[in-house]
Amino acid sequence: FLFLNRNGLPKVAVNYESMFRGLVRKYNKTQKVALPKVMTPHTLRHTFCTTLANAGMNPKALQYIMGHSNINMTLNYYAHTTSETSITEMKRLIA
Incomplete structure (x- = not known):
C-alpha cells in the first residue's frame, strides 16, 4: 500500500x-x-507503457519496467499503437 x-x-x-x-x-x-x-490509475499505467513504446523503448526493457513475466502482455495489452504510429513507422522504413 x-x-x-x-x-x-x-x-x-x-x-x-x-x-x-x-x-x-x-x-x-x-x-x-x-x-x-x-480515468483510473490503471489508465495511466497503459498510457505510460504506450508512450514508452511509441518513443522506441526496447520491448524487453519495457517488459521489465512494467513487471510483466511475458512480453505478450506488454505488447498486446499495454503498448497500444495508433494508425498514426503505424504510418510513421512505415515512412521511417521506406526512407
Missing part, C-alpha cells in the same frame, strides 16, 4: 478511482479538451 486514509487505513482501488473521478470532473470544467470520463 502506498498511502493511508485519514483513519490510518491503507487506501484501496476504490479510493483512487473516486479521487480520479473528482480530478477529471474539475479538469473538464476548466479545459476545452476534456479528459475521458473513465
Whole structure:
C-alpha cells in the first residue's frame, strides 16, 4: 500500500478511482479538451507503457519496467499503437 486514509487505513482501488473521478470532473470544467470520463490509475499505467513504446523503448526493457513475466502482455495489452504510429513507422522504413 502506498498511502493511508485519514483513519490510518491503507487506501484501496476504490479510493483512487473516486479521487480520479473528482480530478477529471474539475479538469473538464476548466479545459476545452476534456479528459475521458473513465480515468483510473490503471489508465495511466497503459498510457505510460504506450508512450514508452511509441518513443522506441526496447520491448524487453519495457517488459521489465512494467513487471510483466511475458512480453505478450506488454505488447498486446499495454503498448497500444495508433494508425498514426503505424504510418510513421512505415515512412521511417521506406526512407
